[in-house]
Amino acid sequence: MSAAMPLPDLPWLDAPLDAILRRRDTLPHALLLDGPPGVGKSALATQAAAALLCETPTAEGRACGHCLACGWFAQGNHPDLRRVSPIDEETAERSGAGVKASKDIRIQQIRELAGFVGVGTHRGGRRIVLLDPADALNLESANALLKTLEEPTPSTHFIVVARRRQTLPATIVSRCVRVDVAGPTPEQALAWLRRTRSLDAEGAELWLAAAGGSPLRAWSLADDEQGAVHRKTLEVLARLPETGVAASADVLALRPAAEWVEVMQAWVADLGRCRLGAPARRFVSQHARLERLARQAHPERLARFAGWLDQQSAVASHPLNARLFCERVLMQYEQIFAA
Ligand SMILES: [Zn+2]
Numbered sequence: 140m141s142a143a144m145p146l147p148d149l150p151w152l153d154a155p156l157d158a159i160l161r162r163r164d165t166l167p168h169a170l171l172l173d174g175p176p177g178v179g180k181s182a183l184a185t186q187a188a189a190a191l192l193c194e195t196p197t198a199e200g201r202a203c204g205h206c207l208a209c210g211w212f213a214q215g216n217h218p219d220l221r222r223v224s225p226i227d228e229e230t231a232e233r234s235g236a237g238v239k240a241s242k243d244i245r246i247q248q249i250r251e252l253a254g255f256v257g258v259g260t261h262r263g264g265r266r267i268v269l270l271d272p273a274d275a276l277n278l279e280s281a282n283a284l285l286k287t288l289e290e291p292t293p294s295t296h297f298i299v300v301a302r303r304r305q306t307l308p309a310t311i312v313s314r315c316v317r318v319d320v321a322g323p324t325p326e327q328a329l330a331w332l333r334r335t336r337s338l339d340a341e342g343a344e345l346w347l348a349a350a351g352g353s354p355l356r357a358w359s360l361a362d363d364e365q366g367a368v369h370r371k372t373l374e375v376l377a378r379l380p381e382t383g384v385a386a387s388a389d390v391l392a393l394r395p396a397a398e399w400v401e402v403m404q405a406w407v408a409d410l411g412r413c414r415l416g417a418p419a420r421r422f423v424s425q426h427a428r429l430e431r432l433a434r435q436a437h438p439e440r441l442a443r444f445a446g447w448l449d450q451q452s453a454v455a456s457h458p459l460n461a462r463l464f465c466e467r468v469l470m471q472y473e474q475i476f477a478a
Contacts, residue, residue, distance in 0.1 A: 152320070159318060170297070170316055171318065172298065172318050174320030175353070176356075177355040177357075191296070194209075219265065221269070223248055223268060223271070225240075225242050226245075245277075249280045250283060256292045257292065265294045274302045276307075325352070346358075348423050400448065406422060411445060413426070413433035437477075
């Protein structure tokens with residue numbers, strides 16, 4: 140999310156948060172937060188953890204924000220909370236020798252939990268492990284986690300965030316109690332975007348469409364800096380194939396591959412829709428350009444490219460050579476329109 144501004148309140152999380160807090164006294168050993176992308180599952184996990192660790196919660200069971208526990212929580216050093224996420228480059232660097240960045244949650248990270256869940260809690264209350272996202276578990280770390288889930292220690296509660304529940308091991312899913320996190324309706328999302336980003340109706344609709352309906356992504360795109368990046372990416376993609384691969388790669392390869400690949404996937408999906416005579420969904424403002432391109436596109440190559448690009452998106456977060464990767468993708472894209 141944008142570093143420029145903290146995430147505003149997400150009113151649609153009230154219902155699932157209340158559902159969790161109502162069970163405060165009979166809290167399951169493991170909760171699995173499940174719902175569509177970009178609705179705030181991570182934010183909900185954090186709010187729930189804060190409320191459960193708060194020592195003087197409000198009448199509604201929310202975190203008071205003033206007690207000692209809330210203070211530690213806000214500073215990220217509550218002794219009865221552990222966050223388990225993939226280690227990014229920055230954290231690895233800060234942690235010094237022996238800690239490597241990875242897109243996986245490593246087995247070592249799960250093993251380290253043993254020391255945390257094996258002793259008494261510091262504040263005599265409950266202790267919480269926040270696992271986000273569980274999709275980052277690899278086979279080894281998922282198996283190690285399973286052991287911890289199978290032999291629950293008293294007062295330990297796992298809050299597990301799933302990006303795509305379908306890809307999680309069934310053995311883990313079956314040991315968690317599911318909490319459905321529904322997003323806002325499109326009307327609620329638009330009203331929220333207008334309020335939190337001071338947009339007019341048209342602006343809110345454009346960003347929500349560009350974000351594929353995900354409110355948090357739309358909110359992040361509507362940030363000046365993020366929005367400019369998105370517009371630039373779209374501009375470059377829309378000018379292909381007339382602008383050559385090299386000139387386009389000059390611009391795109393400056394950004395993280397995952398960023399422009401995601402925009403390109405959406406662009407190609409809209410091309411496919413226009414090819415079938417349907418209106419563009421994500422890039423409504425580019426409809427005329429998409430229609431023109433769709434007429435030039437070779438239908439089979441377009442479908443094949445879309446599938447190939449989906450596979451590439453898996454490696455897009457860590458391409459070995461960002462520039463080469465970009466050129467390769469753009470050359471494949473050009474082929475859709477080659478005579
Ligand atoms: Zn508190």
